[in-house]
Amino acid sequence: METDHLLDDIREVNLSYLLLMQRLINTDREAAMFRLKIDDEMADLLSRIPVSELVRLARCNQLLCHFSLQDADQLHSLVRANSDDRMRQVHAAILLGSNERRAANDRRQSERRQGERRQGDRRIHDQGPPDGVERRVEERRQDERRGAEDRRQGPRRAADRAEEGDTRKEHRGADGRHG
Amino acid sequence: MTEKSVIDEGRQISLAIEMIQLGARLQVLQTETGISRRRLINLYKEIHGESPPKGMLPFSTDWYVTWLPNIHSSLFYNVYLSLAAHPNRDRMQSVVSAYRLYLDQVPLGDDGKPVLGLTRAWMLVRFFESDMMTLSTCQRCHGSFVNHALSLDRDFVCGICQPPSRAGKTRKKKAAARMTH
Numbered sequence: 048m049e050t051d052h053l054l055d056d057i058r059e060v061n062l063s064y065l066l067l068m069q070r071l072i073n074t075d076r077e078a079a080m081f082r083l084k085i086d087d088e089m090a091d092l093l094s095r096i097p098v099s100e101l102v103r104l105a106r107c108n109q110l111l112c113h114f115s116l117q118d119a120d121q122l123h124s125l126v127r128a129n130s131d132d133r134m135r136q137v138h139a140a141i142l143l144g145s146n147e148r149r150a151a152n153d154r155r156q157s158e159r160r161q162g163e164r165r166q167g168d169r170r171i172h173d174q175g176p177p178d179g180v181e182r183r184v185e186e187r188r189q190d191e192r193r194g195a196e197d198r199r200q201g202p203r204r205a206a207d208r209a210e211e212g213d214t215r216k217e218h219r220g221a222d223g224r225h226g
Numbered sequence: 227m228t229e230k231s232v233i234d235e236g237r238q239i240s241l242a243i244e245m246i247q248l249g250a251r252l253q254v255l256q257t258e259t260g261i262s263r264r265r266l267i268n269l270y271k272e273i274h275g276e277s278p279p280k281g282m283l284p285f286s287t288d289w290y291v292t293w294l295p296n297i298h299s300s301l302f303y304n305v306y307l308s309l310a311a312h313p314n315r316d317r318m319q320s321v322v323s324a325y326r327l328y329l330d331q332v333p334l335g336d337d338g339k340p341v342l343g344l345t346r347a348w349m350l351v352r353f354f355e356s357d358m359m360t361l362s363t364c365q366r367c368h369g370s371f372v373n374h375a376l377s378l379d380r381d382f383v384c385g386i387c388q389p390p391s392r393a394g395k396t397r398k399k400k401a402a403a404r405m406t407h
Contacts, residue, residue: 078326117368118368137301141386142367144301148307148308
């Protein structure tokens with residue numbers, strides 16, 4: 048009995064979630080894409096699905112929506128916080144915003160590097176403005192590092208240098224940033 | 227610049243109107259639209275009924291790392307980044323929509339104005355574009371927060387997880403609390 052009720056509730060939530068999605072997309076597409084954390088394709092498709100299909104889609108024993116907080120740390124820092132309600136609301140908004148962006152970044156990165164071995168520090172990925180800028184900064188940093196290395200090494204035999212060059216190339220390949 | 231498209235001009239004017247309504251200063255409009263200064267001043271006067279404020283724009287990056295402004299600008303910038311990530315979208319349009327979404331989520335300040343104005347939001351985007359600011363990840367809540375570029379942020383903890391001791395306790399609020407009791 049109890050589980051039947053619960054399953055009914057889940058289906059109900061599914062349906063209202065789908066309907067809400069559609070309504071949001073049809074009123075303000077851009078804002079909806081941000082609020083629902085979905086991309087262009089998904090938004091297009093969702094706005095076109097007829098209600099009868101949505102009902103069929105909602106008839107599922109698992110929830111279609113997904114919990115947006117990444118881990119227990121985040122939940123903890125929102126629940127435990129002794130700040131007032133307004134601050135908590137803003138905090139939740141910031142966390143959701145940055146989670147979404149990080150997820151989108153990861154998705155893009157993995158698309159870009161499909162098939163390549165993925166190494167290197169994660170720190171770079173979830174910081175700074177998107178696309179060009181961070182790549183530029185990273186390249187500049189690498190150049191500086193390389194320059195400093197060269198300066199430190201001082202004059203050396205040409206053979207040594209060539210060898211070093213080879214290993215460095217390997218290193219860069221392993222890094223996978225210049226793919 | 228010899229050929230002017232009327233449609234393009236119309237689009238720019240409507241963007242300018244939207245921005246003025248949201249409280250953009252004249253310098254923002256001059257940088258972001260191709261409309262002449264004289265027409266912009268006329269627009270401003272028509273919308274607000276007064277001359278645009280004079281003087282320089284707020285140019286300090288320090289404002290963004292103080293407690294409350296930091297929280298608000300982090301919220302705005304997170305929204306902006308997720309909007310700007312979509313391809314083929316106009317940059318200024320993203321700023322404006324991100325700002326609207328930001329306004330939806332925050333309560334107004336004590337003086338009835340949002341903590342982060344559109345002009346400041348735009349300056350923040352420009353600071354990021356010129357690598358003067360960066361996003362640091364809070365070690366407790368894993369949220370991204372606005373910070374000075376090249377700052378040491380390995381142990382960064384945000385202003386909400388660890389508020390400074392007297393944050394948000396202004397004299398005005400105390401007085402208001404006393405009045406209600």
